[in-house]
Amino acid sequence: MPPMLDLDLSNSVDIDLGGAAFKANARKHLAEWARRPPFYVLNNGPPQVIVGRHADALEVFTDPIRFASEVPRGRGYEQFDKFMGRKGIPQTDGEQHARLRRLLMPAFSSRRIAQLQSRIEDIIAGMLDEIEQGGPQFDAMQDYAAKLVVGALLTAMLDLNASQKRTLLDFQAVQPQLTAVKPGQAWPPECWDAYQRFSAVVKEVIAERRAAPRSDFVSDLVLAHDNGDKLDDEELFDLIFAMFAALATTPRSGSGALYMLYSHRDQLQQLLSDPSLIPDAIDECLRIAGNGYFTFPRVATIDTSVGGTPIRTGMIVRPSPQAANYDPQVFPDPLRFDIHRKPKMIMTFGAGPHRCIGSHLAHTTLSLAVRLLLARFPEARLADPNFEPVYGGSVGELRMESLPMMTR
DSSP states (O other), X not given: OOOOTTSOGGGBOOOOXXXXXXXXXXXXXXXXXXXXXXXXXXXXXXXXXXXXXXXXXXXXXXXXXXXXXXXXXXXXOGGGOTTTTXXXXXXXXXXXXXXXXXXXXXXXXXXXXXXXXXXXXXXXXXXXXXXXXXXXXXXXXXXXXXXXXXXXXXXXXXXXXXXXXXXXXXXXXXXXXXXXXXXXXXXXXXXXXXXXXXHHHHHHHHHHHHHSOOSSHHHHHHTOOBTTBOOOHHHHHXXXXXXXXXXXXXXXXXXXXXXXXXXXXXXXXXXXXXXXXXXXXXXXXXXXXXXBSOOSXXXXXXXXXXXXXXXXXXXXXXXXXHHHTTOTTTSSSTTSOOTTOOOOSOOTTOOGGGSOTTHHHHHXXXXXXXXXHHHHOTTOEXXXXXXXXXXXXSTTBXXXXXXXXXXX
């Protein structure tokens, strides 16, 4: 680990970045990060540099030379390995990253997403049928947002069977434990069990698609090629493993979007009157209520600085997309929700060469989910007008536990 002897320890904060107390006040903390230079956290394993201001976060995101995406492995770094040793596209840089992205792009093209859209609409409509049949009270997180993974994504995009879906969701359920591992601590047995079962499913799905390709995401990757280049077996496994494991982001952002809309009834009414405003409203929801206050960490490759804060070679650097979205220099009055804001340069999906390749799919799915919910239940409301969310999930994630609502 890098030396800390010459760091200004007065610029360090003693904080549990994944604790319940932090998450209960996360928006307040993130708004403070958006106004201050990068600072150190020294009590969570390796020394970390937290980067919150928009310009500072953009600098880290867009400079893979000074800030590498592949984090060291071994004692102290266990908490940063959400994929248990597998390496997806977020853990690559340079030509390797560019090559993988070229091979992945057709699977996330506008044409492919347009092909999925009608199927996603049908699946969401079925989810709303179940909510309607269940009575006026429902949990918008558990009964709707979370089911977007199983319905709209695992079924429409990946074409998985029921057993394969369950195994994927089992692995997602243990990921918060992986980010809470202490230096030198072994991964819990239930994590290893979920990992092994998940790995078996990935291999099974790859074999199935090689034998009989379908019109789905996995087949696109199996068949992906670019001027004679294609993914080798290990790359294919790692990319599919990481993509599967990361799919939970969209529905959890969905719960944040629904909470913001239904806790601002005047703006919700505008969407009911004019659904063409929904795409812009989703942008604002993603800005103010994204679920990720950290993305994949970076590692400093040289002694450098950001925003005037010294950073030593080997230090973990954690740009916060959500804090950057609260920077008042870029988003005036940043904690005010405004569906007419039309925010530009939001960091929810990252920036630079590592901007999330699935951002268009995520935006499309969320827009459909909101549009169809408003159309089916125009009188829907929060069960408690004074509801305050409780958040759990991995370190770096604000996973809403529940969102009680009424259809009328």
